[in-house]
Amino acid sequence: MSKQVQQATNQLRSAILSAARKAQTAQTLSAGELPAFTLEVPADRSHGDWAANAAMVSxxxxxxxxxxxxxxxVQNLSLDGTFFDRCEIAGPGFLNFFYKxxxxxxxxxxxxxxxxxxxxxxFGGGKRVLVEFVSANPTGPMHIGNARGGAIGDCLASVLDAAGYKVEREFYINDAGNQVNKFGMSLEVRYLQIYKGEDAVPFPEDxxxxxxxxxxxxKFAEINGDKYVDAPETERRKALVSYALPLNIQGLQDDLLKYRIKYDNWxxxxxxxENGAVERVxxxxxxxxxTYEKDGALWFKGEDYGSEDFVLVRxxxxxxxxxxxxxxxxxxLxxxxxxxxxxxxxxDHHGYVPRLKGALQALGIDPSNLDVLLMQMxxxxxxxEVIKASKRSGKAITLVTLLEEVPVDAARFLFNLREPNSEMDFDLDLAVQQDSQNPVYYVQYAYARICSLFKTMAAEGTDLRDCTDAELAQLNAPEEIELVRxxxxxxxxxxxxxxxxxxxxITRYALTLATLFHKFYNACHIKGEEDSLAAARLYLCDCVRTTLHNVLSLLKITAPESM
Structure with missing residues (x-):
């Protein structure tokens, strides 16, 4: 919460506790400690800016x-020196407070x-956090799920950074194991087919x-010719993987940079x-x-650590x-x-998480130090209509083909419109619309509208200036109060x-801010108003512009000055 909100809630707690002590001294309340109570924002702000359940829990x-x-x-309550001017009792005993x-x-x-x-x-106190996301297999292009994961992971890292954590972004490259072996086998077959024909070297089903x-x-054949046709299989596959895998990894890096994602670590x-970490663990x-052995394999005692037993070594x-x-x-960790x-x-990693946490616990690591955000499809x-293929290529839409059709701003914003654990439909038509139906356009338009307003006012001889407290106190229209709140x-x-x-x-916050600004702009005029009120409203517009810019920057979305 902002400094003012934090200060206000601290003031309320102190005032309520002081009122309880005074009431006990006056013997209108019996002795005893006031139980822990909550402060929350009422759903209906006409009921106040903050509500306390202190009386209800006591x-x-x-x-x-x-x-x-x-x-x-209330009889013993003093709000002197606070941001509040009154308290009202509502219903069976809620305390509703109103800002000054x-x-x-x-x-x-x-x-x-x-x-x-x-x-x-x-808030984060400088704690070090590592956010790993996307981590697509380097054996092929990134799919649409990686597009959502990229937007969510990158924006989450930005949010954590803004909240005071020391954040690093990481991509885990699966450049070993079965998938890379399959990658090498697939490359080998396609390479041999060039020289021996498809009938002589059939492509495997998997x-x-x-x-x-x-x-x-x-391309490998253009560079090396038939040099590896008669080479040992191990040598041939190693050469093919050593050539193709770095190209794929570079491709992942390039594509993610187009999506405005830059990792600290790959x-x-x-x-x-290579360094023996797998054997050591x-x-x-x-x-x-x-662990225990069964049927020649090494198993992990998962049931002892909240998961299920599983094979570690075949x-x-x-x-x-x-x-x-x-x-x-x-x-x-x-x-x-x-x-x-x-x-x-x-x-699809749902069952994998307890296994991983169980193994970490067995290694003496607090499993709560690992948090896994499971993202729905x-x-x-x-x-x-739901589509699965690109009209242009007839193949599944990848991150690259998506960004050829949809602006990066729209992709990053729309993928962050829903909580990660909820399924979502990404509307390709909506993403390219340039009107208020498109959420990112709507937010950007609010920013551009403010920039345009300042240009117009400057051209007419009115510039943004500082305001006195008395001038800013004139901002008391409902639309102005709602916007500042x-x-x-x-x-x-x-x-x-x-x-x-x-x-x-944060995307929801941005949409509401844009809505409240448009509402204010339509209800509260600047041109033609008395100078002090016009100046105060321009000051408010500048604060909205600053906040919108900060929100869009956090999401790595452009803040256009004109549209």
């Missing part, structure tokens, strides 16, 4: 009806003085059939095998007594896919010592979005 402690307790508290005009002036001063830092806080595999094989799974689990001595993942998360690791994964919709909530929204791993709170 009935048992004071052996008195809540309404009577409320009356005793000074609160709204203080909020506007804070926005104006803070500028681009408005909304930031030290191979990767993408056009990118064929393109890599052709962590290769292969390093965990197996040895550690054995030392902890968390009977042939090859570790299962989860072992490098355990080693990777051990590296995050124990080697690099992040305070928190956050993974953004698809919903996204469906693409055009003309009201929403500005005051921005810091709190960032904190809540960080606590709940829900960057959709």
């Amino acid at each position: 009935a048992r402690a004071f052996h008195m009806a809540p309404r009577k307790i409320a009356e005793a508290l 005009p000074e609160f709204y002036t203080a909020v506007l001063r804070d926005v104006h003085d803070s500028g681009e830092t408005y909304g930031r806080s030290n 191979g990767y059939k993408g056009a990118d595999i064929t393109a890599h094989a052709k 962590f290769r799974e292969s390093t965990l095998h 197996i040895a550690l689990l054995k030392e902890k007594g968390a 009977a042939n001595g090859v570790p299962t896919y989860v072992v490098p993942d355990i080693a990777y998360h051990y590296n995050k 124990m080697v690099r010592k992040f305070d928190k690791a956050i993974d953004v994964l698809g919903a 996204v469906r693409l919709v055009r003309d009201g 929403h500005l005051s909530a921005y810091t709190g929204e960032i904190v809540e979005a960080a606590k709940n791993y829900d960057p959709a709170r």
Whole structure:
């Protein structure tokens, strides 16, 4: 919450506790400690700016009806020196408090003085957080789920940073294991087919059939000719993977940069095998007594740690896919010592999470230091119909083909409109609309409208200036009060979005801010008004412009000065 909101809630708590002590001294309340109570914003703001349930939770402690307790508290309540001018008792005993005009002036001063830092806080206390997201297999292009995961993960990292955490973004490259082996096999077959024909070298059913595999094989052949046709299979596959995999990884980096995602770290799974981390984590689990052997395989005692038993090392001595993942998360939390690791994964990882947490617990790591955000699937919709393929290529729509059709601003905003754990339909028609039906356009238009207003006013000889408290106190129309109140909530929204791993709170905040601005703009004129009121309204517009710019910057969405 903003400094003013935090100050206001602290004032309320102090005033209520003081009122209880005075009531006890006056013997209108019996002795005893006032139970813990909550302060919340009423759904209907006509009922006040804050509501306290202090009287409701005290009935048992004071052996008195809540309404009577409320009356005793109000009789002894002093709001002097606070942001509040009155308290009303509602219903069975709720205490409703109303802001003084000074609160709204203080909020506007804070926005104006803070500028681009408005909304930031030290809630996270500088704790180190690693956000891992997308981590698509480098064996092919990124799909539409990666587009959603990228927008959610990147905006979540921004939210955590604004909330005072020290954040790093990481991409985990699966450059080892079965999928890379299959990648090498697929490349090998396409390479050999160039020289021996498709009939002589049939393509396996479980191979990767993408056009990118064929393109890599052709380019490899152009560079190396038939040099590897008669080479040993291991040598041939290694050469093909060594050529194609770096190109794919570079492609992932380039495509994600187009999506405005820049990672701090690209962590290769292969390093965990090369430096012995995979073997060490197996040895550690054995030392902890968390394993047993069955049918020649090494199993993890999952049932002892809240999951299910599962195989760590197959009977042939090859570790299962989860072992490098355990080693990777051990590296995050124990080697690099992040305070928190956050993974953004698809919903199909639901059963994988307890296994991973159980293994970490067995290794002596607090499993709560790993949080996994499970993201539900996204469906693409055009003309009201769900689509699975691109009209242009006839193939599944990838991140690249999506961004060829949809502006990056729209993709990033729309993918963050819903909570990660909810399924969503991504409307391709809506994403390219340039009207108020398109949410990102609607928000950007509010920003551009303010910029246009300032240009017009400047051309007419009226520039933005500082205002006195008395001038800002003139901003008392319902539309003005509602708008400033929403500005005051921005810091709190960032904190809540960080606590709940829900960057959709910020897109919703932006939409409401744009709506409230348009409402204010249509109801409260600037041109033709007396100078002091016009200046105060321009000051308010500038605060809205600042906050909108901060929100859009947080989401890495452009803030256009004209549209």
